[in-house]
Amino acid sequence: MDVKAKKIRVLVAKPGLDGHDRGARVVARALRDAGMEVIYTGLHQTPEQVAETALQEDVDVVGLSILSGAHMTLAPKIRHLLNEKDMKDVLFLVGGIIPEEDAEKLIAAGTADQIFTPGDPLDKIIDYINAKFASAE
Amino acid sequence: MERENLNEELNKWRSEVEGLKDRKKNFDTISGEPIDALYTPLDTDELDYGKDLGFPGRYPYTRGVQPNMYRGRLWTMRQFSGFGDASDSNNRYRYLLGQGQTGLSVAFDMPTIMGYDSDHERSLGEVGRCGVAIDSLEDMEVLFDGIPLDRVTTSMTINGPAAVLWAMYLANAEKQGISLNNVGGTIQNDILKEYIAQKSWIFPPEPSMRLITDIFAFAADHVPKWNTISISGYHIREAGSTAVQELAFTLADGFAYVEAGIKAGLNVDRFAPRLSFFFNAHMDFFEEICKYRAARRIWARRMKEKYGAKDPRSLKLRFHTQTAGCSLTAQEPENNIVRTAMEALSAILGGTQSLHTNSMDEVMALPTEKAVKIALRTQQVIAHESGVANTIDPLAGSYFVESLTDKMEAEAEVYFERIDQLGGVLAAIDSGFFQQEIADAAYIYQKAVDSCERVVVGVNRYNCEEPMQIDLLKIDPDVEEKQVGRLKLLRERRDNQALTRSLDDLKSGAAGSDNLIPKILAAVKLYATEGEIVTALKEVFGEYKEKPLF
Numbered sequence: 001m002d003v004k005a006k007k008i009r010v011l012v013a014k015p016g017l018d019g020h021d022r023g024a025r026v027v028a029r030a031l032r033d034a035g036m037e038v039i040y041t042g043l044h045q046t047p048e049q050v051a052e053t054a055l056q057e058d059v060d061v062v063g064l065s066i067l068s069g070a071h072m073t074l075a076p077k078i079r080h081l082l083n084e085k086d087m088k089d090v091l092f093l094v095g096g097i098i099p100e101e102d103a104e105k106l107i108a109a110g111t112a113d114q115i116f117t118p119g120d121p122l123d124k125i126i127d128y129i130n131a132k133f134a135s136a137e
Numbered sequence: 138m139e140r141e142n143l144n145e146e147l148n149k150w151r152s153e154v155e156g157l158k159d160r161k162k163n164f165d166t167i168s169g170e171p172i173d174a175l176y177t178p179l180d181t182d183e184l185d186y187g188k189d190l191g192f193p194g195r196y197p198y199t200r201g202v203q204p205n206m207y208r209g210r211l212w213t214m215r216q217f218s219g220f221g222d223a224s225d226s227n228n229r230y231r232y233l234l235g236q237g238q239t240g241l242s243v244a245f246d247m248p249t250i251m252g253y254d255s256d257h258e259r260s261l262g263e264v265g266r267c268g269v270a271i272d273s274l275e276d277m278e279v280l281f282d283g284i285p286l287d288r289v290t291t292s293m294t295i296n297g298p299a300a301v302l303w304a305m306y307l308a309n310a311e312k313q314g315i316s317l318n319n320v321g322g323t324i325q326n327d328i329l330k331e332y333i334a335q336k337s338w339i340f341p342p343e344p345s346m347r348l349i350t351d352i353f354a355f356a357a358d359h360v361p362k363w364n365t366i367s368i369s370g371y372h373i374r375e376a377g378s379t380a381v382q383e384l385a386f387t388l389a390d391g392f393a394y395v396e397a398g399i400k401a402g403l404n405v406d407r408f409a410p411r412l413s414f415f416f417n418a419h420m421d422f423f424e425e426i427c428k429y430r431a432a433r434r435i436w437a438r439r440m441k442e443k444y445g446a447k448d449p450r451s452l453k454l455r456f457h458t459q460t461a462g463c464s465l466t467a468q469e470p471e472n473n474i475v476r477t478a479m480e481a482l483s484a485i486l487g488g489t490q491s492l493h494t495n496s497m498d499e500v501m502a503l504p505t506e507k508a509v510k511i512a513l514r515t516q517q518v519i520a521h522e523s524g525v526a527n528t529i530d531p532l533a534g535s536y537f538v539e540s541l542t543d544k545m546e547a548e549a550e551v552y553f554e555r556i557d558q559l560g561g562v563l564a565a566i567d568s569g570f571f572q573q574e575i576a577d578a579a580y581i582y583q584k585a586v587d588s589c590e591r592v593v594v595g596v597n598r599y600n601c602e603e604p605m606q607i608d609l610l611k612i613d614p615d616v617e618e619k620q621v622g623r624l625k626l627l628r629e630r631r632d633n634q635a636l637t638r639s640l641d642d643l644k645s646g647a648a649g650s651d652n653l654i655p656k657i658l659a660a661v662k663l664y665a666t667e668g669e670i671v672t673a674l675k676e677v678f679g680e681y682k683e684k685p686l687f
Contacts, residue, residue, distance in 0.1 A: 012687075017247035017263055019336025022376050022463075025576050025687035026583050032687075042685030043336050044251075046259065068247050069502075069612070073262025099501055099609055118467045118500055119596045121587040 007037040010061040013050045018068035030122040051081035066096040079111045167421040168379035176536035197437040200530040201488040202453040207526035213491035219244035219269035220503045223279035226269040242292040244268035252298045254668030255620040264617035277305040286310045291322040297339030299326040304661040323364035329390040333571040335372035344678035350401040353408040355654035364413040374417035377579020385552035393562040410450035418480035419461040427541040429487030458484035459493040465500040469595035473497035502609040631664040640673045647677040
């Protein structure tokens with residue numbers, strides 16, 4: 001893959017009302033340092049705002065950061081809005097305080113492609129995304 | 138030993154040690170503060186006992202704010218708690234009080250924190266999730282049902298809409314027949330650290346600061362036992378700051394509130410005695426203890442020398458502590474019990490006035506009853522079995538502890554100068570200074586953990602693959618629907634005409650300069666919802682917007 005010609009574009013999004021942005025910002029920076037094009041939405045986004053930004057910015061990856069316990073409502077809603085906007089192929093990742101049971105449900109339902117939780121190293125996220133796009137080429 | 142001899146002997150020892158191999162390259166605190174192998178009287182020879190330490194309960198309060206500290210009364214054991222609806226949380230409060238907890242601390246859900254009612258579209262999926270849902274005085278009545286508000290003090294973690302929730306608490310106390318003179322507790326009410334770190338804001342800085350000074354003035358006249366603000370470093374640290382940044386940014390916020398109070402025409406000694414603080418207890422044991430000691434000394438000196446406070450109560454930095462949520466690990470969660478115990482011990486050795494110990498499962502969910510009981514027992518074991526509460530400030534005089542206390546104070550002073558150069562706290566927020574400093578520190582820390590330079594047991598060292606399962610608290614999925622249903626009935630039942638007049642009166646007050654607390658109280662008593670009051674104020678004040686950066 002020609003890295004210069006085609007950087008992976010990632011939207012890091014903070015949907016919902018919680019203000020815990022430490023994880024989102026650390027991940028955004030790590031992805032940028034790993035050579036990706038990163039757009040960060042800022043806080044307190046509605047699902048509609050997240051989906052609209054994803055469309056406008058024409059991203060390859062949407063990464064949600066949710067630490068308020070609202071992931072079972074917000075993640076499916078955003079996935080649905082992305083599908084409606086013909087963004088079915090976007091790689092959809094969810095990070096934050098996601099209990100294992102919920103993580104399994106989100107993946108089984110086809111909502112999320114992968115879930116990342118506290119303690120996961122930054123490289124795990126970077127490697128996961130790179131691998132997805134390497135195999136897609 | 139004479140100084141000269143000591144220096145000579147120290148050099149001899151150093152050359153001997155130089156030949157020995159250290160087990161790692163850098164020895165530093167979790168904040169990156171370099172630590173020497175040994176501290177000696179040479180590190181503290183400028184320490185003046187009377188000037189720098191003094192006695193407990195006396196200026197500069199380095200050794201503690203009470204003359205007899207824990208020999209008189211132990212710290213308040215105050216577990217932060219709230220989930221589901223008011224009735225779920227009321228049950229948990231009664232359980233905790235039954236287990237020997239000595240104060241209450243309310244965790245609100247995100248809609249309440251952000252000023253939305255449970256039936257607002259932005260509340261969808263968030264009601265009762267990470268705290269209790271409170272929409273009106275009716276919910277507040279249920280929350281404290283059967284709990285005597287003249288005998289229990291309550292802390293409420295609420296900032297943007299602090300005035301509204303406080304008014305509900307006061308109105309409920311009056312309904313219980315309790316005079317406001319006898320009601321004690323704390324509202325966090327610290328908007329500056331919201332802009333800096335916690336990011337749960339509603340209004341822009343100027344009207345937010347006005348609401349805060351209105352609260353200072355109203356409490357001074359009517360609710361004298363209330364801590365009107367809890368100036369918080371906790372969230373700054375959780376967002377990734379170092380210990381020195383936590384210390385410096387929190388105190389800088391404190392000075393900004395003092396200046397706002399003075400600017401609003403209040404005498405410093407009229408409101409400063411009710412200012413309180415809230416710090417984090419992170420994993421680096423000695424660094425934390427030194428942070429608390431330095432904080433007391435800096436506050437006392439500035440309040441006396443710069444702001445001319447004369448009442449000794451204005452000089453005393455009283456603080457609550459919570460162990461570091463960000464130090465907990467999802468891997469092998471039982472290890473979190475040990476981490477929390479260490480952190481709690483540092484807060485106690487540092488002279489905290491009250492303490493919350495995190496439960497082992499809080500990295501994954503709100504705590505179960507079993508987990509919160511272990512957390513409370515941790516405090517009780519330290520209090521009654523360890524012996525550390527027998528004598529006051531037992532680490533004073535340690536060459537290391539005194540030297541690190543001095544160093545942290547000096548480094549905080551450097552930050553105060555930088556903040557002044559930027560034009561003060563509000564200007565520094567506006568330029569993103571604090572936010573960038575914290576983001577940088579968080580990133581450096583995460584890289585150090587990822588590269589195993591910093592060891593986190595069970596995560597990047599001694600980690601085993603098999604997941605250790607523990608039971609997690611589940612929030613009743615019907616909470617949202619039930620809460621929305623109750624709210625609908627309330628809106629039908631109350632006197633909506635009187636309510637509209639009251640909200641109009643609040644709006645015209647907001648546009649003028651009257652103290653807004655009596656107007657908010659009046660609306661609350663008519664069962665105005667939190668969202669209705671906040672919406673009325675937003676019409677006049679507007680809303681805050683942040684420039685996103687990373």
